[in-house]
Amino acid sequence: xxxxxxxxxxxxxxxxxxxxxxxxxxxxxxxxxxxxxxxxxxxxxxxxxxxxxxxxxxxxxxxxxxxxxxxxxxxxxxxxxxxxxxxxxxxxxxxxxxxxxxxxxxxxxxxxxxxxxxxxxxxxxxxxxxxxxxxxxxxxxxxxxxxxxxxxxxxxxxxxxxxxxxxxxx
Amino acid sequence: xxxxxxxxxxxxxxxxxxxxxxxxxxxxxxxxxxxxxxxxxxxxxxxxxxxxxxxxxxxxxxxxxxxxxxxxxxxxxxxxxxxxxxxxxxxxxxxxxxxxxxxxxxxxxxxxxxxxxxxxxxxxxxxxxxxxxxxxxxxxxxxxxxxxxxxxxxxxxxxxxxxxxxxxxxxxxxxxxxxxxxxxxxxxxxxxxxxxxxxxxxxxxxxxxxxxxxxxxxxxxxxxxxxxxxxxxxxxxxxxxxxxxxxxxxxxxxxxxxxxxxxxxxxxxxxxxxxxxxxxxxxxxxxxxxxxxxxxxxxxxxxxxxxxxxxxxxxxxxxxxxxxxxxxxxxxxxxxxxxxxxxxxxxxxxxxxxxxxxxxxxxxxxxxxxxxxxxxxxxxxxxxxxxxxxxxxxxxxxxxxxxxxxxxxxxxxxxxxxxxxxxxxxxxxxxxxxxxxxxxxxxxxxxxxxxxxxxxxxxxxxxxxxxxxxxxxxxxxxxxxxxxxxxxxxxxxxxxxxxxxxxxxxxxxxxxxxxxxxxxxxxxxxxxxxxxxxxxxxxxxxxxxxxxxxxxxxxxxxxxxxxxxxxxxxxxxxxxxxxxxxxxxxxxxxxxxxxxxxxxxxxxxxxxxxxxxxxxxxxxxxxxxxxxxxxxxxxxxxxxxxxxxxxxxxxxxxxxxxxxxxxxx
Numbered sequence: 001x002x003x004x005x006x007x008x009x010x011x012x013x014x015x016x017x018x019x020x021x022x023x024x025x026x027x028x029x030x031x032x033x034x035x036x037x038x039x040x041x042x043x044x045x046x047x048x049x050x051x052x053x054x055x056x057x058x059x060x061x062x063x064x065x066x067x068x069x070x071x072x073x074x075x076x077x078x079x080x081x082x083x084x085x086x087x088x089x090x091x092x093x094x095x096x097x098x099x100x101x102x103x104x105x106x107x108x109x110x111x112x113x114x115x116x117x118x119x120x121x122x123x124x125x126x127x128x129x130x131x132x133x134x135x136x137x138x139x140x141x142x143x144x145x146x147x148x149x150x151x152x153x154x155x156x157x158x159x160x161x162x163x164x165x166x167x168x169x170x
Numbered sequence: 171x172x173x174x175x176x177x178x179x180x181x182x183x184x185x186x187x188x189x190x191x192x193x194x195x196x197x198x199x200x201x202x203x204x205x206x207x208x209x210x211x212x213x214x215x216x217x218x219x220x221x222x223x224x225x226x227x228x229x230x231x232x233x234x235x236x237x238x239x240x241x242x243x244x245x246x247x248x249x250x251x252x253x254x255x256x257x258x259x260x261x262x263x264x265x266x267x268x269x270x271x272x273x274x275x276x277x278x279x280x281x282x283x284x285x286x287x288x289x290x291x292x293x294x295x296x297x298x299x300x301x302x303x304x305x306x307x308x309x310x311x312x313x314x315x316x317x318x319x320x321x322x323x324x325x326x327x328x329x330x331x332x333x334x335x336x337x338x339x340x341x342x343x344x345x346x347x348x349x350x351x352x353x354x355x356x357x358x359x360x361x362x363x364x365x366x367x368x369x370x371x372x373x374x375x376x377x378x379x380x381x382x383x384x385x386x387x388x389x390x391x392x393x394x395x396x397x398x399x400x401x402x403x404x405x406x407x408x409x410x411x412x413x414x415x416x417x418x419x420x421x422x423x424x425x426x427x428x429x430x431x432x433x434x435x436x437x438x439x440x441x442x443x444x445x446x447x448x449x450x451x452x453x454x455x456x457x458x459x460x461x462x463x464x465x466x467x468x469x470x471x472x473x474x475x476x477x478x479x480x481x482x483x484x485x486x487x488x489x490x491x492x493x494x495x496x497x498x499x500x501x502x503x504x505x506x507x508x509x510x511x512x513x514x515x516x517x518x519x520x521x522x523x524x525x526x527x528x529x530x531x532x533x534x535x536x537x538x539x540x541x542x543x544x545x546x547x548x549x550x551x552x553x554x555x556x557x558x559x560x561x562x563x564x565x566x567x568x569x570x571x572x573x574x575x576x577x578x579x580x581x582x583x584x585x586x587x588x589x590x591x592x593x594x595x596x597x598x599x600x601x602x603x604x605x606x607x608x609x610x611x612x613x614x615x616x617x618x619x620x621x622x623x624x625x626x627x628x629x630x631x632x633x634x635x636x637x638x639x640x641x642x643x644x645x646x647x648x649x650x651x652x653x654x655x656x657x658x659x660x661x662x663x664x665x666x667x668x669x670x671x672x673x674x675x676x677x678x679x680x681x682x683x684x685x686x687x688x689x690x691x692x693x694x695x696x697x698x699x700x701x702x703x704x705x706x707x708x709x710x711x712x713x714x715x716x717x718x719x720x721x722x723x724x725x726x727x728x729x730x731x732x733x734x735x736x737x738x739x740x741x742x743x744x745x746x747x748x749x750x751x752x753x754x755x756x757x758x759x760x761x762x763x764x765x766x767x768x769x770x771x772x773x774x775x776x777x778x779x780x781x782x783x784x785x786x787x788x789x790x791x792x793x794x795x796x797x798x799x800x801x802x803x804x805x806x807x808x809x810x811x812x813x814x815x816x817x818x819x820x821x822x823x824x825x826x827x828x829x830x831x832x833x834x835x
Contacts, residue, residue, distance in 0.1 A: 115559025
């Protein structure tokens with residue numbers, strides 16, 4: 001007997017007969033289908049393309065207000081932010097693409113006008129590093145888990161002594 | 171007079187902290203309990219120094235003693251009494267003084283609580299570490315951030331008063347002290363972590379001492395952050411409650427690591443695992459409070475909240491480096507004793523979920539830290555000048571936030587060690603169906619957007635789980651005849667209440683950041699405009715002259731009902747006007763009004779900003795639930811025995827140094 005059976009919370013469940021298990025699996029599969037369908041419908045949007053105002057405010061939220069500290073042009077009441085919003089809307093109405101509009105502001109104020117650093121150059125690091133770090137942590141942990149997994153080792157004399165000791169104390 | 175008293179008080183605090191450190195160090199070296207007890211007494215002198223210095227500063231502020239440079243720069247005869255008092259933390263030097271006062275207070279509570287154990291080397295080391303931190307802050311006050319410097323040249327007759335943003339609302343009396351109670355509170359767990367490393371007593375004993383300190387500090391920090399968000403939204407008129415600004419991020423960073431610690435500490439208590447990790451989290455939390463102070467006070471980063479720029483940058487950065495170096499050195503030195511006596515049996519278990527939780531929280535903290543300092547890094551690496559703002563943080567943290575919500579939904583019902591499919595099905599299926607039903611209902615109601623729907627669904631899942639656990643607890647209490655309120659106290663139940671608060675905050679955050687609509691209207695008196703089904707009518711503007719400012723208030727009728735009054739204040743010594751929004755709060759959505767421009771040059775039109783944002787009020791409700799849950803979790807539960815500080819319940823056998831029985835290393 002391994003000491004794990006001493007811990008009250010981890011009581012192993014009785015062996016489950018197969019029919020119940022398959023019913024269980026079916027109910028989770030049904031849930032997954034319903035959820036997936038709902039999310040699919042919900043993620044598609046309402047079909048209509050965004051209005052010019054919606055597009056402009058989405059773009060303005062990615063552009064820094066030139067005279068503020070760390071506020072977007074969409075959030076700030078400063079005159080310079082007002083100018084950016086009007087300019088964005090004018091360019092959206094003129095049919096410019098998102099890239100062209102960002103390009104205009106970058107050309108005018110420099111790369112730091114974008115609150116979302118672009119994917120090229122050093123700016124790519126800010127996107128890549130967290131993904132790499134979290135990925136490495138998950139991989140490292142699963143490798144460590146595989147390697148440290150005790151497996152089915154026979155109980156040693158030390159284990160038995162520990163169990164007896166614990167049982168006596170209870 | 172105040173200058174002399176204050177300088178003397180700072181000197182007293184600094185000298186006592188240093189003497190305390192020295193006495194304790196000698197006592198620990200000679201193993202002399204008498205010296206250890208004597209060393210602990212210096213804490214009271216440090217407290218006396220901090221209280222006297224604070225008193226001197228308040229006397230100077232209240233008596234308008236402009237011979238003090240700090241008062242000359244941050245006080246004025248026309249400032250109302252409340253803002254004169256809070257002027258103490260309206261700029262850097264006074265903030266450091268407040269930090270010192272709070273730290274001295276915590277030290278005193280610690281000394282009182284461990285009075286009978288003063289001869290214990292663990293307590294002595296912890297006191298020594300905390301006194302060393304206090305010595306650093308008093309040294310800052312004695313040197314680069316001296317609040318009691320006298321003015322050069324003639325004494326001015328009046329001053330400009332505090333920063334206009336800091337004399338606009340009484341919340342300035344609550345938010346900064348609350349935040350400081352949080353930040354500084356992490357000093358004691360850090361001190362105990364160092365003490366455990368120094369003494370080599372790395373078993374679970376020291377955890378018992380620090381868990382509650384961390385919980386208290388965490389609760390204050392949570393309350394401080396939520397109050398700050400409320401202030402920024404309702405008072406300062408920055409449009410939002412959270413802008414991912416460096417100062418906000420600096421407060422979020424220790425909160426994230428402390429939250430991770432509060433969870434992973436349970437794994438160590440229960441299974442004796444994650445020892446290095448828990449120590450690292452405590453060290454990280456404390457270091458991040460220091461790093462945050464550096465980032466926001468040294469002027470290296472631009473922030474909307476940095477109310478001061480100062481020469482203390484190098485000292486704080488040096489202290490941060492010292493803290494990190496000492497901690498890493500100690501952990502490396504004790505590495506052999508920190509090996510865990512346990513191993514994870516199955517990833518689908520409580521400890522597995524806590525591990526995932528910690529990866530997500532650490533990843534979250536990493537994203538926030540990286541995004542905050544990235545402009546500095548990029549400029550240093552390649553000379554490129556970049557900004558990293560809200561769009562980046564929102565996109566990067568959303569998946570981590572969703573992961574955390576998901577873990578919140580499953581972790582509380584997972585058994586320790588190993589879960590069988592049967593148990594999982596029984597405990598999770600009802601909540602999962604509730605969540606699915608919620609998503610279907612949201613889609614049917616016309617809500618679109620994958621991220622938002624996932625947030626709502628996961629939120630529902632997590633809330634259902636938390637409610638299930640609380641219901642089980644109520645039933646158990648009823649069965650055992652315990653009073654019903656017992657069912658919601660204690661760490662586990664309080665934790666579930668906190669989870670409910672987090673869900674409310676997360677759902678409100680997702681909804682309000684996705685579905686906000688805003689527009690500015692130029693309106694003549696009597697004219698109306700409408701946005702998202704709300705009508706605003708501009709009625710006119712009035713000007714009010716107060717001693718410290720001139721306020722223009724627009725009168726705006728919302729939806730034909732009550733009249734709201736967004737304002738613009740002008741302060742005599744500030745160039746920019748300070749907006750004060752006016753908000754029609756609703757359970758469904760807020761109508762947020764700002765006065766962007768007052769009528770001028772003969773024209774009678776004003777520019778009114780209107781913002782319709784759903785569910786914002788639930789952020790404050792959720793924050794309140796979180797604070798309440800923290801209080802319930804800290805409530806002494808039935809499991810604790812009074813006095814000895816040891817837990818009465820079953821506990822893993824973890825002798826020191828722990829013999830790794832039956833576990834491959």
